[in-house]
Amino acid sequence: MADFLNAYSIQNWLESCPQAYLEDTVFGHSSDEHEPDLIMENEVLRHDAIRTTVALVVGERCALAASSGLINAAPDEGSKRFLATQTLDEARHVEVFTQRLYDLGVAKEDLESVIAQHANPNLVKFAELLLEKVDKRDFLAGVVGQNIVLEGMAFSVFEMMHVMNAAMNPKFAHTLQGTIADERRHVGFGENRIGSLVRDNPARKPEIEKMQKEMSYWMLATFSQAFRDTSAVDELERIGQERTHSNYQGADLGKLSTNEMEALLGDTVLKEFKVRLGRIGLDYQSPDRP
Amino acid sequence: MSETQKRTATDPEPPRARFELEDTGFNEVPKKYRKFYRRWSGEKDELAPNEVLCPVCKVVIRSSRELREGDRVYCMPCMSRLVVGRGQGGGLEATVRY
Numbered sequence: 001m002a003d004f005l006n007a008y009s010i011q012n013w014l015e016s017c018p019q020a021y022l023e024d025t026v027f028g029h030s031s032d033e034h035e036p037d038l039i040m041e042n043e044v045l046r047h048d049a050i051r052t053t054v055a056l057v058v059g060e061r062c063a064l065a066a067s068s069g070l071i072n073a074a075p076d077e078g079s080k081r082f083l084a085t086q087t088l089d090e091a092r093h094v095e096v097f098t099q100r101l102y103d104l105g106v107a108k109e110d111l112e113s114v115i116a117q118h119a120n121p122n123l124v125k126f127a128e129l130l131l132e133k134v135d136k137r138d139f140l141a142g143v144v145g146q147n148i149v150l151e152g153m154a155f156s157v158f159e160m161m162h163v164m165n166a167a168m169n170p171k172f173a174h175t176l177q178g179t180i181a182d183e184r185r186h187v188g189f190g191e192n193r194i195g196s197l198v199r200d201n202p203a204r205k206p207e208i209e210k211m212q213k214e215m216s217y218w219m220l221a222t223f224s225q226a227f228r229d230t231s232a233v234d235e236l237e238r239i240g241q242e243r244t245h246s247n248y249q250g251a252d253l254g255k256l257s258t259n260e261m262e263a264l265l266g267d268t269v270l271k272e273f274k275v276r277l278g279r280i281g282l283d284y285q286s287p288d289r290p
Numbered sequence: 291m292s293e294t295q296k297r298t299a300t301d302p303e304p305p306r307a308r309f310e311l312e313d314t315g316f317n318e319v320p321k322k323y324r325k326f327y328r329r330w331s332g333e334k335d336e337l338a339p340n341e342v343l344c345p346v347c348k349v350v351i352r353s354s355r356e357l358r359e360g361d362r363v364y365c366m367p368c369m370s371r372l373v374v375g376r377g378q379g380g381g382l383e384a385t386v387r388y
Binding site for chain 1: 317318319320321332333345346347348349365366367368369370371386388
Protein backbone atom coordinates (compact mmCIF):
# COMPACT_ATOMS: atom_id res chain seq x y z
CA MET A 1 0.00 0.00 0.00
CA ALA A 2 2.80 2.40 0.92
CA ASP A 3 4.46 2.08 -2.51
CA PHE A 4 1.16 2.51 -4.28
CA LEU A 5 0.33 5.72 -2.42
CA ASN A 6 3.82 7.12 -3.00
CA ALA A 7 2.96 7.51 -6.69
CA TYR A 8 0.49 10.18 -5.67
CA SER A 9 3.07 12.91 -5.32
CA ILE A 10 2.88 16.52 -6.36
CA GLN A 11 6.22 16.08 -8.15
CA ASN A 12 4.79 13.28 -10.28
CA TRP A 13 1.78 15.44 -11.12
CA LEU A 14 4.03 18.38 -12.07
CA GLU A 15 6.10 16.24 -14.46
CA SER A 16 3.08 14.48 -15.96
CA CYS A 17 0.73 17.40 -16.41
CA PRO A 18 1.91 21.06 -16.32
CA GLN A 19 5.40 20.12 -17.60
CA ALA A 20 4.00 17.66 -20.14
CA TYR A 21 0.77 17.95 -22.11
CA LEU A 22 -0.14 21.36 -20.74
CA GLU A 23 3.22 22.90 -21.58
CA ASP A 24 2.82 25.91 -23.89
CA THR A 25 -0.99 25.77 -23.80
CA VAL A 26 -3.30 28.69 -23.15
CA PHE A 27 -6.57 27.64 -21.49
CA GLY A 28 -5.83 24.08 -22.61
CA HIS A 29 -5.05 24.72 -26.30
CA SER A 30 -2.44 26.36 -28.51
CA SER A 31 -2.49 30.14 -28.52
CA ASP A 32 -3.08 30.22 -32.28
CA GLU A 33 -6.18 28.01 -32.16
CA HIS A 34 -9.63 29.60 -32.29
CA GLU A 35 -13.27 28.56 -32.45
CA PRO A 36 -14.05 27.85 -36.13
CA ASP A 37 -15.91 30.38 -38.24
CA LEU A 38 -18.59 27.78 -38.91
CA ILE A 39 -19.63 28.03 -35.25
CA MET A 40 -18.98 31.71 -34.67
CA GLU A 41 -20.91 32.85 -37.75
CA ASN A 42 -23.94 30.60 -37.28
CA GLU A 43 -26.22 31.53 -34.36
CA VAL A 44 -27.77 28.06 -34.06
CA LEU A 45 -24.41 26.30 -33.91
CA ARG A 46 -22.95 28.92 -31.56
CA HIS A 47 -25.94 28.60 -29.23
CA ASP A 48 -25.65 24.82 -29.30
CA ALA A 49 -21.95 25.03 -28.46
CA ILE A 50 -22.77 27.32 -25.52
CA ARG A 51 -25.39 24.88 -24.22
CA THR A 52 -22.98 21.94 -24.49
CA THR A 53 -20.18 23.88 -22.81
CA VAL A 54 -22.48 24.92 -19.94
CA ALA A 55 -23.03 21.21 -19.23
CA LEU A 56 -19.27 20.75 -19.02
CA VAL A 57 -18.91 23.71 -16.65
CA VAL A 58 -21.72 22.39 -14.41
CA GLY A 59 -20.16 18.91 -14.32
CA GLU A 60 -16.71 20.27 -13.59
CA ARG A 61 -17.97 22.58 -10.84
CA CYS A 62 -19.45 19.49 -9.20
CA ALA A 63 -16.16 17.62 -9.61
CA LEU A 64 -14.27 20.57 -8.09
CA ALA A 65 -16.58 20.70 -5.06
CA ALA A 66 -16.37 16.92 -4.63
CA SER A 67 -12.61 16.49 -4.96
CA SER A 68 -11.82 19.44 -2.70
CA GLY A 69 -14.43 18.27 -0.17
CA LEU A 70 -12.95 14.78 -0.07
CA ILE A 71 -9.44 15.94 0.88
CA ASN A 72 -10.24 16.24 4.57
CA ALA A 73 -12.21 12.99 4.52
CA ALA A 74 -9.29 11.02 3.06
CA PRO A 75 -7.80 8.50 5.51
CA ASP A 76 -4.14 8.88 4.42
CA GLU A 77 -1.64 11.49 3.27
CA GLY A 78 -1.15 9.97 -0.19
CA SER A 79 -4.86 10.22 -0.96
CA LYS A 80 -5.00 13.78 0.37
CA ARG A 81 -2.11 14.79 -1.91
CA PHE A 82 -3.69 13.11 -4.90
CA LEU A 83 -7.04 14.79 -4.25
CA ALA A 84 -5.22 18.11 -3.94
CA THR A 85 -3.84 17.62 -7.47
CA GLN A 86 -7.25 16.48 -8.68
CA THR A 87 -8.79 19.60 -7.16
CA LEU A 88 -6.43 21.73 -9.24
CA ASP A 89 -7.22 19.62 -12.34
CA GLU A 90 -10.95 20.15 -11.80
CA ALA A 91 -10.50 23.86 -11.15
CA ARG A 92 -8.57 24.05 -14.42
CA HIS A 93 -11.40 22.25 -16.22
CA VAL A 94 -13.92 24.75 -14.84
CA GLU A 95 -11.65 27.55 -16.00
CA VAL A 96 -10.98 26.26 -19.53
CA PHE A 97 -14.63 25.48 -20.22
CA THR A 98 -15.69 28.83 -18.76
CA GLN A 99 -13.13 30.47 -21.03
CA ARG A 100 -14.71 28.62 -23.95
CA LEU A 101 -18.04 30.24 -23.05
CA TYR A 102 -16.32 33.63 -23.24
CA ASP A 103 -14.70 32.63 -26.55
CA LEU A 104 -18.17 31.73 -27.84
CA GLY A 105 -19.34 35.24 -27.05
CA VAL A 106 -20.83 34.99 -23.57
CA ALA A 107 -20.19 38.26 -21.72
CA LYS A 108 -18.46 37.90 -18.34
CA GLU A 109 -21.31 39.64 -16.55
CA ASP A 110 -23.78 37.18 -18.09
CA LEU A 111 -21.88 34.02 -17.17
CA GLU A 112 -23.96 32.90 -14.20
CA SER A 113 -27.28 33.69 -15.85
CA VAL A 114 -26.26 31.79 -19.00
CA ILE A 115 -25.25 28.81 -16.86
CA ALA A 116 -28.51 28.96 -14.90
CA GLN A 117 -30.49 29.21 -18.13
CA HIS A 118 -28.83 26.21 -19.81
CA ALA A 119 -27.91 23.96 -16.87
CA ASN A 120 -29.39 20.53 -17.39
CA PRO A 121 -31.59 19.87 -14.29
CA ASN A 122 -30.84 16.16 -14.46
CA LEU A 123 -27.12 16.86 -14.26
CA VAL A 124 -27.81 19.04 -11.21
CA LYS A 125 -29.64 16.11 -9.56
CA PHE A 126 -26.67 13.86 -10.41
CA ALA A 127 -24.32 16.36 -8.77
CA GLU A 128 -26.50 16.74 -5.67
CA LEU A 129 -26.42 12.98 -5.02
CA LEU A 130 -22.64 12.98 -5.07
CA LEU A 131 -22.19 16.15 -3.03
CA GLU A 132 -24.53 14.79 -0.36
CA LYS A 133 -21.97 11.99 0.26
CA VAL A 134 -19.10 14.46 0.22
CA ASP A 135 -20.87 16.71 2.74
CA LYS A 136 -21.12 13.72 5.07
CA ARG A 137 -17.36 13.18 4.69
CA ASP A 138 -18.07 9.71 3.37
CA PHE A 139 -14.76 8.97 1.64
CA LEU A 140 -15.69 5.55 0.25
CA ALA A 141 -19.02 6.59 -1.28
CA GLY A 142 -17.58 9.96 -2.31
CA VAL A 143 -14.67 8.46 -4.25
CA VAL A 144 -16.88 5.84 -5.93
CA GLY A 145 -19.34 8.60 -6.90
CA GLN A 146 -16.64 11.02 -7.99
CA ASN A 147 -13.79 8.93 -9.41
CA ILE A 148 -15.70 5.94 -10.77
CA VAL A 149 -19.16 7.24 -11.69
CA LEU A 150 -18.62 10.95 -12.47
CA GLU A 151 -15.12 10.55 -13.90
CA GLY A 152 -16.10 7.38 -15.75
CA MET A 153 -18.93 9.29 -17.35
CA ALA A 154 -16.70 12.28 -18.13
CA PHE A 155 -14.03 10.01 -19.61
CA SER A 156 -16.49 8.58 -22.17
CA VAL A 157 -18.26 11.88 -22.86
CA PHE A 158 -14.96 13.70 -23.45
CA GLU A 159 -13.72 10.91 -25.72
CA MET A 160 -16.88 11.07 -27.82
CA MET A 161 -16.72 14.86 -28.00
CA HIS A 162 -13.02 14.68 -28.84
CA VAL A 163 -13.51 12.43 -31.87
CA MET A 164 -16.46 14.58 -33.00
CA ASN A 165 -14.39 17.76 -32.83
CA ALA A 166 -10.93 16.54 -33.88
CA ALA A 167 -11.36 17.57 -37.52
CA MET A 168 -13.92 20.37 -37.23
CA ASN A 169 -12.72 22.20 -34.14
CA PRO A 170 -9.05 21.46 -33.28
CA LYS A 171 -9.07 24.12 -30.56
CA PHE A 172 -11.85 22.44 -28.58
CA ALA A 173 -10.46 18.96 -29.35
CA HIS A 174 -7.09 20.04 -27.96
CA THR A 175 -8.75 21.32 -24.77
CA LEU A 176 -10.63 18.03 -24.43
CA GLN A 177 -7.47 15.99 -24.96
CA GLY A 178 -5.90 17.61 -21.90
CA THR A 179 -8.97 16.91 -19.79
CA ILE A 180 -9.00 13.27 -20.95
CA ALA A 181 -5.38 12.94 -19.85
CA ASP A 182 -6.37 14.29 -16.42
CA GLU A 183 -9.30 11.86 -16.23
CA ARG A 184 -6.92 8.93 -16.71
CA ARG A 185 -5.30 9.74 -13.38
CA HIS A 186 -8.65 10.33 -11.71
CA VAL A 187 -10.23 7.01 -12.74
CA GLY A 188 -6.97 5.26 -11.89
CA PHE A 189 -7.06 6.69 -8.38
CA GLY A 190 -10.71 5.71 -8.00
CA GLU A 191 -10.08 2.10 -8.88
CA ASN A 192 -6.74 1.65 -7.18
CA ARG A 193 -7.59 3.37 -3.92
CA ILE A 194 -11.13 2.10 -3.51
CA GLY A 195 -10.58 -1.57 -4.36
CA SER A 196 -8.99 -2.32 -0.99
CA LEU A 197 -11.45 -0.13 0.94
CA VAL A 198 -14.43 -1.98 -0.56
CA ARG A 199 -12.81 -5.25 0.41
CA ASP A 200 -12.36 -4.01 3.98
CA ASN A 201 -15.91 -2.61 4.25
CA PRO A 202 -18.24 -5.15 2.62
CA ALA A 203 -21.21 -3.93 4.68
CA ARG A 204 -21.11 -0.64 2.78
CA LYS A 205 -21.60 -2.25 -0.62
CA PRO A 206 -25.45 -2.16 -0.87
CA GLU A 207 -25.61 1.53 -0.03
CA ILE A 208 -22.86 2.42 -2.52
CA GLU A 209 -24.43 0.30 -5.23
CA LYS A 210 -27.73 2.11 -4.63
CA MET A 211 -25.95 5.44 -5.08
CA GLN A 212 -24.42 4.18 -8.36
CA LYS A 213 -27.86 3.14 -9.60
CA GLU A 214 -29.37 6.54 -8.77
CA MET A 215 -26.47 8.50 -10.23
CA SER A 216 -26.64 6.36 -13.39
CA TYR A 217 -30.33 7.17 -13.75
CA TRP A 218 -29.69 10.92 -13.62
CA MET A 219 -26.77 10.52 -16.00
CA LEU A 220 -29.00 8.81 -18.58
CA ALA A 221 -31.63 11.50 -18.06
CA THR A 222 -28.92 14.12 -18.64
CA PHE A 223 -27.90 12.46 -21.92
CA SER A 224 -31.54 12.15 -22.96
CA GLN A 225 -32.26 15.83 -22.49
CA ALA A 226 -28.92 16.94 -23.94
CA PHE A 227 -29.42 15.02 -27.19
CA ARG A 228 -33.10 16.01 -27.34
CA ASP A 229 -32.20 19.70 -27.03
CA THR A 230 -29.40 19.70 -29.57
CA SER A 231 -30.06 21.46 -32.83
CA ALA A 232 -26.59 21.15 -34.35
CA VAL A 233 -27.29 18.06 -36.47
CA ASP A 234 -30.40 19.57 -38.07
CA GLU A 235 -28.65 22.89 -38.62
CA LEU A 236 -25.63 21.27 -40.30
CA GLU A 237 -28.03 19.48 -42.62
CA ARG A 238 -29.99 22.68 -43.30
CA ILE A 239 -26.89 24.61 -44.34
CA GLY A 240 -25.53 21.68 -46.36
CA GLN A 241 -22.49 21.15 -44.18
CA GLU A 242 -21.48 17.50 -44.11
CA ARG A 243 -21.01 16.07 -40.62
CA THR A 244 -17.60 14.72 -39.64
CA HIS A 245 -17.37 10.96 -40.17
CA SER A 246 -15.48 10.14 -37.02
CA ASN A 247 -15.37 6.72 -35.44
CA TYR A 248 -16.52 6.22 -31.88
CA GLN A 249 -16.91 2.72 -30.46
CA GLY A 250 -16.99 1.32 -33.99
CA ALA A 251 -19.79 3.64 -35.15
CA ASP A 252 -19.62 6.45 -37.73
CA LEU A 253 -20.86 9.45 -35.77
CA GLY A 254 -21.51 11.30 -39.02
CA LYS A 255 -24.25 8.82 -39.88
CA LEU A 256 -25.98 8.40 -36.52
CA SER A 257 -29.17 10.18 -35.53
CA THR A 258 -29.16 12.03 -32.19
CA ASN A 259 -31.21 9.19 -30.67
CA GLU A 260 -28.63 6.68 -31.83
CA MET A 261 -25.78 8.81 -30.49
CA GLU A 262 -27.54 9.04 -27.12
CA ALA A 263 -28.01 5.26 -27.00
CA LEU A 264 -24.40 4.64 -27.99
CA LEU A 265 -23.02 6.98 -25.34
CA GLY A 266 -25.34 5.68 -22.61
CA ASP A 267 -24.54 2.05 -23.38
CA THR A 268 -20.80 2.76 -23.55
CA VAL A 269 -20.74 4.48 -20.17
CA LEU A 270 -22.90 1.85 -18.45
CA LYS A 271 -20.76 -0.93 -19.88
CA GLU A 272 -17.67 0.82 -18.53
CA PHE A 273 -19.32 1.27 -15.11
CA LYS A 274 -20.09 -2.43 -14.95
CA VAL A 275 -16.52 -3.41 -15.72
CA ARG A 276 -14.93 -0.81 -13.43
CA LEU A 277 -17.23 -1.55 -10.49
CA GLY A 278 -16.73 -5.29 -10.96
CA ARG A 279 -12.98 -4.83 -10.75
CA ILE A 280 -13.25 -3.16 -7.34
CA GLY A 281 -15.75 -5.68 -5.98
CA LEU A 282 -19.02 -3.79 -6.43
CA ASP A 283 -22.04 -5.22 -8.23
CA TYR A 284 -23.26 -2.90 -10.95
CA GLN A 285 -26.94 -2.01 -10.61
CA SER A 286 -28.88 -1.36 -13.82
CA PRO A 287 -30.59 2.01 -13.58
CA ASP A 288 -34.22 2.63 -14.52
CA ARG A 289 -34.53 4.13 -17.97
CA PRO A 290 -35.69 7.77 -17.89
CA MET B 291 28.25 -16.91 -21.15
CA SER B 292 26.21 -14.27 -19.32
CA GLU B 293 23.61 -15.06 -16.65
CA THR B 294 20.84 -14.20 -19.08
CA GLN B 295 22.21 -16.57 -21.72
CA LYS B 296 22.55 -19.37 -19.15
CA ARG B 297 18.93 -18.92 -18.06
CA THR B 298 17.77 -18.83 -21.67
CA ALA B 299 19.58 -22.07 -22.44
CA THR B 300 17.69 -23.95 -19.71
CA ASP B 301 14.39 -22.18 -20.26
CA PRO B 302 11.85 -24.27 -22.20
CA GLU B 303 10.31 -21.10 -23.62
CA PRO B 304 11.95 -19.43 -26.61
CA PRO B 305 13.84 -16.22 -25.92
CA ARG B 306 11.83 -13.06 -25.99
CA ALA B 307 11.98 -10.79 -28.98
CA ARG B 308 13.45 -7.34 -28.33
CA PHE B 309 11.91 -4.12 -29.56
CA GLU B 310 13.35 -0.70 -30.23
CA LEU B 311 10.93 1.82 -28.74
CA GLU B 312 10.49 5.11 -30.53
CA ASP B 313 8.65 8.21 -29.35
CA THR B 314 5.00 8.01 -30.41
CA GLY B 315 4.05 11.52 -29.32
CA PHE B 316 2.51 10.37 -26.07
CA ASN B 317 3.08 13.23 -23.65
CA GLU B 318 1.08 12.35 -20.54
CA VAL B 319 4.01 11.12 -18.44
CA PRO B 320 7.48 12.54 -17.65
CA LYS B 321 9.75 12.69 -20.74
CA LYS B 322 11.99 9.72 -19.95
CA TYR B 323 9.02 7.34 -19.76
CA ARG B 324 7.08 8.51 -22.82
CA LYS B 325 8.38 5.83 -25.20
CA PHE B 326 6.76 3.18 -23.01
CA TYR B 327 3.24 4.34 -23.84
CA ARG B 328 1.11 5.25 -26.81
CA ARG B 329 -2.49 6.30 -27.39
CA TRP B 330 -4.93 3.57 -28.25
CA SER B 331 -6.98 4.11 -31.40
CA GLY B 332 -9.90 1.83 -30.60
CA GLU B 333 -10.99 -1.74 -31.16
CA LYS B 334 -9.25 -1.99 -34.53
CA ASP B 335 -5.88 -1.02 -33.05
CA GLU B 336 -3.71 -4.13 -33.33
CA LEU B 337 -1.31 -4.56 -30.46
CA ALA B 338 2.25 -5.73 -31.05
CA PRO B 339 3.72 -8.63 -29.00
CA ASN B 340 5.39 -6.09 -26.71
CA GLU B 341 2.19 -4.14 -26.07
CA VAL B 342 -0.80 -4.49 -23.76
CA LEU B 343 -3.79 -2.22 -23.18
CA CYS B 344 -4.38 -0.73 -19.75
CA PRO B 345 -8.02 -1.59 -18.95
CA VAL B 346 -8.32 1.36 -16.56
CA CYS B 347 -7.28 4.31 -18.73
CA LYS B 348 -7.10 2.77 -22.23
CA VAL B 349 -3.48 3.65 -22.92
CA VAL B 350 -1.22 1.10 -24.66
CA ILE B 351 1.73 0.07 -22.49
CA ARG B 352 4.87 -0.87 -24.44
CA SER B 353 7.84 -2.94 -23.35
CA SER B 354 11.30 -3.20 -24.88
CA ARG B 355 10.82 -6.96 -24.96
CA GLU B 356 8.02 -9.29 -25.89
CA LEU B 357 5.38 -9.56 -23.18
CA ARG B 358 4.19 -12.87 -21.80
CA GLU B 359 1.60 -14.12 -19.36
CA GLY B 360 2.51 -13.37 -15.79
CA ASP B 361 4.59 -10.29 -16.59
CA ARG B 362 3.98 -7.28 -14.39
CA VAL B 363 3.63 -3.89 -16.02
CA TYR B 364 2.96 -0.40 -14.70
CA CYS B 365 0.61 2.10 -16.29
CA MET B 366 2.09 5.44 -15.36
CA PRO B 367 -0.70 7.61 -16.89
CA CYS B 368 -3.26 6.20 -14.42
CA MET B 369 -0.79 4.76 -11.89
CA SER B 370 -2.18 1.22 -12.05
CA ARG B 371 -0.17 -1.95 -11.47
CA LEU B 372 -1.11 -4.66 -13.92
CA VAL B 373 -0.43 -8.32 -14.61
CA VAL B 374 -0.38 -9.63 -18.16
CA GLY B 375 -2.69 -12.54 -18.91
CA ARG B 376 -4.30 -14.23 -21.87
CA GLY B 377 -7.74 -12.93 -22.94
CA GLN B 378 -10.64 -14.95 -24.31
CA GLY B 379 -9.70 -13.98 -27.84
CA GLY B 380 -6.20 -15.37 -27.37
CA GLY B 381 -4.45 -12.01 -27.18
CA LEU B 382 -2.63 -10.54 -24.24
CA GLU B 383 -4.76 -8.70 -21.68
CA ALA B 384 -3.81 -6.89 -18.53
CA THR B 385 -5.65 -7.13 -15.24
CA VAL B 386 -5.32 -4.68 -12.38
CA ARG B 387 -3.62 -5.60 -9.13
CA TYR B 388 -5.02 -3.52 -6.27
